[in-house]
Amino acid sequence: MIDWGLTGSVDLSSYRPKVIVKCDGCGVTSSYTIRVKSKVNDGQVPWLCCKCVGNKEEVRKNHSDKQKEIWKREDYRKEREKSSTELWKNEEYRTKHALGVSTEEARQKSSNGAILAWRNEEYRKAHANAMQKQLLVVPNTEKKVISILDDLGVKYKHQFALGIYSFDFCLERVCGKPFILLEINGNYWHTRANVVRKDRAKASYVSNYPDYELKTIWEHQLYDGDRVVSLIKRWVGLDNVVEHFSLDDLVVKLVNREDLVDLVSNYHYLGCLGRGGIYVGGFIGDKLICGAVFAHPIRKEVYAGRCSSNEALELSRLVKVSSAHNENWGSFFLGKALKMLPSEIQWVFAFSDSGEGHYGTIYKASNFEFEGGSVPSYFYLDDNGGKYHKKTIYGQATRAHLKEREFVEKFNLKIVHTPPTLKYSYRRR
Numbered sequence: 001m002i003d004w005g006l007t008g009s010v011d012l013s014s015y016r017p018k019v020i021v022k023c024d025g026c027g028v029t030s031s032y033t034i035r036v037k038s039k040v041n042d043g044q045v046p047w048l049c050c051k052c053v054g055n056k057e058e059v060r061k062n063h064s065d066k067q068k069e070i071w072k073r074e075d076y077r078k079e080r081e082k083s084s085t086e087l088w089k090n091e092e093y094r095t096k097h098a099l100g101v102s103t104e105e106a107r108q109k110s111s112n113g114a115i116l117a118w119r120n121e122e123y124r125k126a127h128a129n130a131m132q133k134q135l136l137v138v139p140n141t142e143k144k145v146i147s148i149l150d151d152l153g154v155k156y157k158h159q160f161a162l163g164i165y166s167f168d169f170c171l172e173r174v175c176g177k178p179f180i181l182l183e184i185n186g187n188y189w190h191t192r193a194n195v196v197r198k199d200r201a202k203a204s205y206v207s208n209y210p211d212y213e214l215k216t217i218w219e220h221q222l223y224d225g226d227r228v229v230s231l232i233k234r235w236v237g238l239d240n241v242v243e244h245f246s247l248d249d250l251v252v253k254l255v256n257r258e259d260l261v262d263l264v265s266n267y268h269y270l271g272c273l274g275r276g277g278i279y280v281g282g283f284i285g286d287k288l289i290c291g292a293v294f295a296h297p298i299r300k301e302v303y304a305g306r307c308s309s310n311e312a313l314e315l316s317r318l319v320k321v322s323s324a325h326n327e328n329w330g331s332f333f334l335g336k337a338l339k340m341l342p343s344e345i346q347w348v349f350a351f352s353d354s355g356e357g358h359y360g361t362i363y364k365a366s367n368f369e370f371e372g373g374s375v376p377s378y379f380y381l382d383d384n385g386g387k388y389h390k391k392t393i394y395g396q397a398t399r400a401h402l403k404e405r406e407f408v409e410k411f412n413l414k415i416v417h418t419p420p421t422l423k424y425s426y427r428r429r
Helices: 050-054 057-071 074-088 091-102 104-118 121-136 140-152 193-206 219-223 225-236 257-267 329-339 361-365 390-399 404-410
Strands: 018-022 029-033 156-162 165-173 176-185 212-218 250-255 278-284 287-295 312-320 347-352 369-381 387-389 414-427
Touching: 050 057, 057 074, 074 091, 104 121, 140 156, 140 165, 140 176, 140 219, 140 225, 140 257, 165 193, 165 225, 176 193, 176 219, 176 225, 193 212, 212 219, 212 225, 219 225, 219 387, 219 390, 225 257, 250 287, 250 329, 257 278, 257 287, 257 312, 278 329, 287 329, 312 329, 329 361, 361 414, 369 390, 387 390, 390 404
Parallel strands: 176 212, 312 347
Antiparallel strands: 018 029, 156 165, 165 176, 250 278, 278 287, 287 312, 347 414, 369 387, 369 414
């Protein structure tokens, strides 16, 4: 409506008269130009501010429907992801964002908004439904730990509540109490100052419960599967529990890529399958305990002078679960796997990363020929002696929007220079 006290004397019949209007909803005032004379009724014009218009149910629903349609477009989602990632790489923007959300004014505004929203019953129902759906979504980091716990036969509870806090896992120890409360911390989120404070408060809270002990596994540690397995076994008292198996019971067969994803992710030091190719798995009963991936070499110098790229394969992954053991498993499994390769394959090449303690013992036992080493490399050590491949740390640093050097300094990792990568070759007859 027109606020005549602020507007003064204005002829509404003139061309596009300017008046001061007051919102019919919240009472806020603003200047307004009357362009449609038919809106004038008895010297008044109905008017709502943008905020009150946006609060109307039909307007919100219309806007929501339009946004949902836009987000269904893959090109739009990719563009938004790209722009957000680029923006977050800007240190000035990150600093400004952190300061903006940490001021007393911002916290008070957020608190007041939350209080008002919580008074709405529909909001509370929607919030409860959203939280329930969120609990059903298990992060990939926790999936890796679940797979390891299942392989080890550890009894555990996922999303365990203790008092006012929730923990990712609660593990039962072989000898009883104390129970192990296990947290899986992401490298980026759990290094933010406000989250670090919350984690400290959480740890202090657990200290009041003598029947529980808090342990933490960081995201980058999950890429050293054997290391994580060793930690969990020590925490729950399974240090000396190893299941021995007979080679007569090991069934070797071709498998699909998805069959090896979890095995490689949890137990190979690189943590991923890498490029595709031929996949072979070893089973005891219906349980997959080992696997191998053969892929065509990327570098021409690997096979140059011997054969074409279509006649060569590289053994890019060889992995076994830590809970199963037979000292001759590698040569037995690899020998079976080599026989399953296509007949046109004449050469198979393999590389051992001596920086990870791999010197090609299995390859030698499988009649591979040693061909020498490459240039020296390096790996990283944490304070507990955990080893991490340089590609693992580089990938984690990239995901955390940090340079490799910054990531290494933040987690106090030590660089260790290693002997060269060792090359082996196998000529198929």
